[in-house]
Amino acid sequence: MIDFFLIYFLCLLGFLHICFSMSRHQQQVFQKVLQEKYNIWYLITGYSILVIALALSIYQWGKSIGICYWIGTLSFAALLILWLLSYYPIHLKLVNQFSRVIILALLVFNLLA
Amino acid sequence: MRIDGNTESPRQSMSWLHTWASLILGWLLYAIFVTGTLSFFQNEISIWMKPELHQSINRKDQSQQLQSAIVYLQQNAPNASAWNINLPNARSTTTDITIRGENEDPRARRGGDRVILDSVTGEKLQPRETRGGSFLYRFHFELYGLPRSWARWIVGIATVLMFVAIISGVITHKKIFKDFFTFRSGKGQRSWLDGHNATAVLALPFHIMITFSGLLLLMYSLMPYGVSALFPEGRLHFLQAQRAQLNGETIRSVEFASSSQKLDSSKRNGHGEGEKGRLNKERSRLEVKNVPLADLTAMLAQAQKLWGDNTVASFNIISPNRQNSEVEIRATYSESILNRAIVPTLIFNGVTGELISQPQQLKISFPIGIYNTVTVLHEARGVDLVLRWLLFFSGILGTIMVASGLILWCVKRAPQQQKQGYKNFGYRLVEVLNIASISGLLIATAGYFYANRLIPVTTENRSFLEIKIFFIVWLLTLLHAALRPHRNAWLEQLLFGAILFCVIPLLNALTGGRVIWSSIAEAQWVVATFDLMSLALGMILLFIFYKVKNHKVAGIHKTKKNINLESAAMRGEGQ
Numbered sequence: 001m002i003d004f005f006l007i008y009f010l011c012l013l014g015f016l017h018i019c020f021s022m023s024r025h026q027q028q029v030f031q032k033v034l035q036e037k038y039n040i041w042y043l044i045t046g047y048s049i050l051v052i053a054l055a056l057s058i059y060q061w062g063k064s065i066g067i068c069y070w071i072g073t074l075s076f077a078a079l080l081i082l083w084l085l086s087y088y089p090i091h092l093k094l095v096n097q098f099s100r101v102i103i104l105a106l107l108v109f110n111l112l113a
Numbered sequence: 114m115r116i117d118g119n120t121e122s123p124r125q126s127m128s129w130l131h132t133w134a135s136l137i138l139g140w141l142l143y144a145i146f147v148t149g150t151l152s153f154f155q156n157e158i159s160i161w162m163k164p165e166l167h168q169s170i171n172r173k174d175q176s177q178q179l180q181s182a183i184v185y186l187q188q189n190a191p192n193a194s195a196w197n198i199n200l201p202n203a204r205s206t207t208t209d210i211t212i213r214g215e216n217e218d219p220r221a222r223r224g225g226d227r228v229i230l231d232s233v234t235g236e237k238l239q240p241r242e243t244r245g246g247s248f249l250y251r252f253h254f255e256l257y258g259l260p261r262s263w264a265r266w267i268v269g270i271a272t273v274l275m276f277v278a279i280i281s282g283v284i285t286h287k288k289i290f291k292d293f294f295t296f297r298s299g300k301g302q303r304s305w306l307d308g309h310n311a312t313a314v315l316a317l318p319f320h321i322m323i324t325f326s327g328l329l330l331l332m333y334s335l336m337p338y339g340v341s342a343l344f345p346e347g348r349l350h351f352l353q354a355q356r357a358q359l360n361g362e363t364i365r366s367v368e369f370a371s372s373s374q375k376l377d378s379s380k381r382n383g384h385g386e387g388e389k390g391r392l393n394k395e396r397s398r399l400e401v402k403n404v405p406l407a408d409l410t411a412m413l414a415q416a417q418k419l420w421g422d423n424t425v426a427s428f429n430i431i432s433p434n435r436q437n438s439e440v441e442i443r444a445t446y447s448e449s450i451l452n453r454a455i456v457p458t459l460i461f462n463g464v465t466g467e468l469i470s471q472p473q474q475l476k477i478s479f480p481i482g483i484y485n486t487v488t489v490l491h492e493a494r495g496v497d498l499v500l501r502w503l504l505f506f507s508g509i510l511g512t513i514m515v516a517s518g519l520i521l522w523c524v525k526r527a528p529q530q531q532k533q534g535y536k537n538f539g540y541r542l543v544e545v546l547n548i549a550s551i552s553g554l555l556i557a558t559a560g561y562f563y564a565n566r567l568i569p570v571t572t573e574n575r576s577f578l579e580i581k582i583f584f585i586v587w588l589l590t591l592l593h594a595a596l597r598p599h600r601n602a603w604l605e606q607l608l609f610g611a612i613l614f615c616v617i618p619l620l621n622a623l624t625g626g627r628v629i630w631s632s633i634a635e636a637q638w639v640v641a642t643f644d645l646m647s648l649a650l651g652m653i654l655l656f657i658f659y660k661v662k663n664h665k666v667a668g669i670h671k672t673k674k675n676i677n678l679e680s681a682a683m684r685g686e687g688q
Contacts, residue, residue, distance in 0.1 A: 004499045015294075018293075019294050022291070022294075024295075025294060062448060062449055063449070064449045064450045064451050064486060065448075065449065065450055065496070065500065068450065068490060068496075068500060069499075069500060069503070071318045071319075072319070072500065072503035072504065072507060073503065075315045075316045075318075075319065075503075075507060075510065076503070076506065078293070078294065078315045079311070079315050079510075081294055082294050082295075082296050082311055082315070083296070085294050085295075085296070086296040086297070086298050087298070
């Protein structure tokens with residue numbers, strides 16, 4: 001269960017970065033369009049985090065089941081962002097911070113346990 | 114190029130295909146999606162529908178559960194040819210036993226006498242007669258009351274249309290990546306389209322997997338000729354050959370008549386001694402002596418230690434109390450979905466208690482790997498609970514996708530219908546069928562659960578009666594939708610469905626099930642989750658009810674009644 005949440009929040013963080021790289025959503029979240037250089041930074045970081053999530057879930061559950069976990073988790077990470085973006089766009093900044101903290105906490109917990 | 118000579122872009126033609134291919138069997142697809150999604154929790158639904166089983170609690174002490182099962186078996190069936198013991202797990206509350214009589218094939222896949230034991234007391238439980246979740250499961254690919262092959266063909270055609278809809282939908286969608294996170298709420302048709310797109314795109318891998326594997330699972334019904342040409346004796350021989358190939362044996366199609374057992378024994382003896390081993394085995398079966406069974410708890414401990422989190426699921430004890438007895442222990446979850454849920458297995462000698470064989474690596478070809486991966490996911494075989502929930506929620510997304518698509522068809526055509534002042538027959542038909550399938554099926558499912566609890570246990574043919582009520586309720590929702598005005602029909606059915614589902618936990622407690630605080634306290638999640646999910650569904654329906662109720666018909670979407678009211682108000686102001 002803990003591993004699942006780790007993957008979930010990683011996917012969430014990854015998708016948030018991809019979302020922040022799009023000017024339409026920047027307007028919604030930050031109320032302004034960011035500079036071009038940030039777009040690429042957000043995009044690359046976002047995809048990298050998703051790849052890390054994939055690697056972790058393969059490490060955790062093996063190749064075949066790990067990929068299934070990752071794909072299933074991706075759907076629901078994106079769904080949460082979609083919902084928040086429609087109704088509480090400003091709060092996405094908080095969600096971003098929150099998922100970083102959660103990921104750190106889960107990583108520390110995993111290393112200790 | 115169209116008939117009228119105008120050129121048409123690929124996207125436009127795909128859009129046409131998407132609209133009409135989806136509409137024609139959309140309602141059937143919705144029903145398949147709903148019942149299929151529920152089938153991920155078929156066991157749980159069946160257990161909820163047999164409240165006699167709620168008294169049994171999984172105390173997680175497997176050696177005690179095993180002991181009480183063995184005590185029962187030694188007393189009641191010491192001479193059986195095989196005992197199969199399924200210990201309680203996260204998805205069942207009871208110890209389920211299958212006993213095979215003295216002359217039965219000990220490794221048969223079906224048949225045998227089933228006994229259900231209270232996992233704590235070892236007492237035999239007698240559940241009520243019901244089809245339980247298996248009715249919903251069967252319905253999602255064989256419908257009901259139709260000849261099996263007909264029904265499978267109908268579902269097969271619906272599945273093909275679903276596949277067409279997915280592919281044409283992806284092509285029609287203008288900006289998959291740009292609109293990935295986009296949902297614009299409160300904007301009428303735009304919002305419906307966004308919602309339809311979001312549920313489709315976000316779970317696209319799931320939709321493709323479930324549709325493609327649905328076709329593969331039906332392929333022996335839809336394309337039987339290849340198999341029947343190669344295996345004129347019947348499909349059973351084909352399946353045996355397939356299994357043998359998976360186990361790394363060469364195919365000798367002539368010998369498959371009695372092969373399953375033969376292959377199994379030769380596999381176990383190994384080193385090319387198959388034939389000799391079989392002869393020995395047959396000889397020994399003729400002169401069996403009664404020998405006490407080895408200590409099963411020691412084997413259990415060994416398996417538990419080896420598998421860790423992957424709990425021991427079942428014991429298969431072949432020829433118990435005899436000198437040739439063997440014990441197979443299986444784990445709950447498989448470690449890969451490339452093979453069809455072949456879970457880790459240990460085989461012990463049933464007399465001496467020593468380990469005979471370790472799990473072996475299977476050879477899987479690429480096409481079989483694809484077939485296995487998608488079909489195992491479709492059936493959620495041997496997958497753990499978290500992945501099962503992911504599949505379940507993805508199924509819900511698919512259900513919403515189909516439902517929103519059906520509604521979108523109407524929303525898109527509503528302005529034109531209002532302009533002409535009356536509703537076309539076709540439009541009205543879609544409206545009515547939408548209500549009767551989308552909310553009607555949910556009400557019918559609730560009706561099935563209510564029938565299960567309210568029909569007296571002693572009634573004859575009660576499982577048939579339950580199913581009858583399911584269809585009667587469904588038919589009534591259709592009548593209701595046809596007779597009432599569109600908006601009222603939606604509101605009334607949504608509210609009725611919401612009440613039905615919200616009351617289910619109460620119904621459970623009042624009709625012999627375990628009450629929700631007790632099932633939570635005893636960690637009987639199988640029952641608790643059913644109650645909680647019903648409550649959640651009821652709340653969601655209530656939420657939708659209020660959304661629809663407070664929905665203001667805006668601008669061009671004015672209904673006749675509103676226009677009349679408004680003009681009346683204006684006249685009032687004027688005076």
